[in-house]
Amino acid sequence: MELATFFHSVRLDEEKCKGCTHCIRRCPTEAIRVRGGKARIDEERCIDCGECIRTCPNHAKYAQSDPLESIRRFKYSVALPAPSFYAQFRVDTPLEKILGGLLTLGFSSVFEVARGAEILAEATAEYLSRKEVPKPVISSACPAVVRLIEVKFPSLIENLLPMDSPLGVAAKIARLEALKQGFKSEEVGVFFITPCPAKVTEVRQSKEDLSRIDGAISISEVYSQLVNRLDQAKPAASFQMASWKGIGWARSGGEQESLGEGEFMAVDGIHNVISVLEKIEMGELSKVVYCEAQACVGGCIGGVLAVRNPFIAKVSVNHLIKKYSNYKPIEKDLLLEWQQKGILLRSTPYQAKEVLKLDKDFRKAMQKYQTIEKLTEKLPGLDCGACGSPTCRALAEDIVLGKALETDCPFLLREQLLEKAREIQELASRVPQTMAGKKED
Numbered sequence: 001m002e003l004a005t006f007f008h009s010v011r012l013d014e015e016k017c018k019g020c021t022h023c024i025r026r027c028p029t030e031a032i033r034v035r036g037g038k039a040r041i042d043e044e045r046c047i048d049c050g051e052c053i054r055t056c057p058n059h060a061k062y063a064q065s066d067p068l069e070s071i072r073r074f075k076y077s078v079a080l081p082a083p084s085f086y087a088q089f090r091v092d093t094p095l096e097k098i099l100g101g102l103l104t105l106g107f108s109s110v111f112e113v114a115r116g117a118e119i120l121a122e123a124t125a126e127y128l129s130r131k132e133v134p135k136p137v138i139s140s141a142c143p144a145v146v147r148l149i150e151v152k153f154p155s156l157i158e159n160l161l162p163m164d165s166p167l168g169v170a171a172k173i174a175r176l177e178a179l180k181q182g183f184k185s186e187e188v189g190v191f192f193i194t195p196c197p198a199k200v201t202e203v204r205q206s207k208e209d210l211s212r213i214d215g216a217i218s219i220s221e222v223y224s225q226l227v228n229r230l231d232q233a234k235p236a237a238s239f240q241m242a243s244w245k246g247i248g249w250a251r252s253g254g255e256q257e258s259l260g261e262g263e264f265m266a267v268d269g270i271h272n273v274i275s276v277l278e279k280i281e282m283g284e285l286s287k288v289v290y291c292e293a294q295a296c297v298g299g300c301i302g303g304v305l306a307v308r309n310p311f312i313a314k315v316s317v318n319h320l321i322k323k324y325s326n327y328k329p330i331e332k333d334l335l336l337e338w339q340q341k342g343i344l345l346r347s348t349p350y351q352a353k354e355v356l357k358l359d360k361d362f363r364k365a366m367q368k369y370q371t372i373e374k375l376t377e378k379l380p381g382l383d384c385g386a387c388g389s390p391t392c393r394a395l396a397e398d399i400v401l402g403k404a405l406e407t408d409c410p411f412l413l414r415e416q417l418l419e420k421a422r423e424i425q426e427l428a429s430r431v432p433q434t435m436a437g438k439k440e441d
């Protein structure tokens with residue numbers, strides 16, 4: 001996939017941006033710079049985790065998603081609600097009521113992403129039982145984590161689960177079900193109700209085949225439309241298939257719980273994920289079989305496009321897990337059929353992203369690398385962000401790449417100004433002596 005064609009959901013509103021540097025300090029991949037008093041997002045580094053949206057005090061970052069009206073472009077539209085969508089409602093709200101409520105918004109049908117999670121859990125458990133699998137296997141459910149690995153930890157790509165996300169699995173099955181009813185592929189629109197911008201990006205990058213997802217609508221927009229008409233909605237029991245095993249994926253730890261007992265771990269929060277990935281890269285977690293990693297604190301219920309406080313939402317998830325405790329096992333023949341049809345496999349292979357290419361010529365690249373090292377030593381090492389780059393080393397890289405100047409560092413600028421002041425003072429001190437010499441003549 002060419003970087004130039006890569007869609008990013010996270011966007012910048014320049015009018016609201018004050019150039020305050022809050023975002024550059026929190027971006028996990030150093031994808032943001034402040035230049036000319038405005039933030040700039042490096043699309044090659046951005047993983048759409050939404051951390052900058054969460055951090056920005058001026059609300060200058062936002063996630064671009066699809067409007068609810070876009071479902072009307074299709075003769076038959078399918079809603080794919082994320083498990084975290086259920087957690088936005090009161091604990092006593094039945095799932096059947098929520099699913100039925102989606103029909104009142106104009107959707108023709110509903111397929112739960114939580115059911116896709118259950119299907120994936122069965123397939124993942126089988127995959128983990130293989131001896132040749134590199135350990136630990138890292139979950140591929142969170143697209144922000146997947147892209148983080150592609151950008152910052154390419155050596156761990158082989159550890160990523162080689163299967164589609166619950167969203168991808170659910171989308172393929174939902175489209176197949178619609179095609180069985182006699183609709184043409186172009187007449188069917190499949191839409192994900194998303195808690196985060198990373199999922200919007202995943203949707204936009206889906207291919208034009210069975211795995212195509214036609215849009216991603218934010219949880220906040222759907223919730224605002226649905227909450228006031230939920231009392232009038234008729235329960236849609238026929239759509240409700242997911243149980244605790246898939247619903248639990250809404251929060252951190254739910255994925256590993258769906259796999260049963262084993263040497264599994266769960267980590268949430270993008271900076272915590274980075275810390276764990278560093279340990280995996282160093283070989284410190286080789287005894288862990290599976291690592292569930294989610295970019296948002298608390299899991300998907302902590303997504304920036306969700307409505308409810310994630311701690312309150314977690315209470316709702318736990319309540320639903322107890323209520324829908326009867327798991328319906330996936331038939332082995334059906335699971336095998338989906339595997340043969342490629343339903344469980346990723347449509348797009350993992351690919352390392354080269355985000356810091358100094359030069360095509362290896363010799364010149366090495367020279368630039370050495371210059372970066374020297375500049376890094378020259379810089380104060382405070383990583384204050386006052387220069388508009390997140391760290392002193394990042395500034396050194398920007399200088400070598402022609403994206404910044406040494407004088408962008410206020411400390412180096414001050415030293416240069418002091419040096420100039422000393423030179424001026426020295427020149428000024430010579431003027432009286434020169435004038436005195438002329439008078440004697």
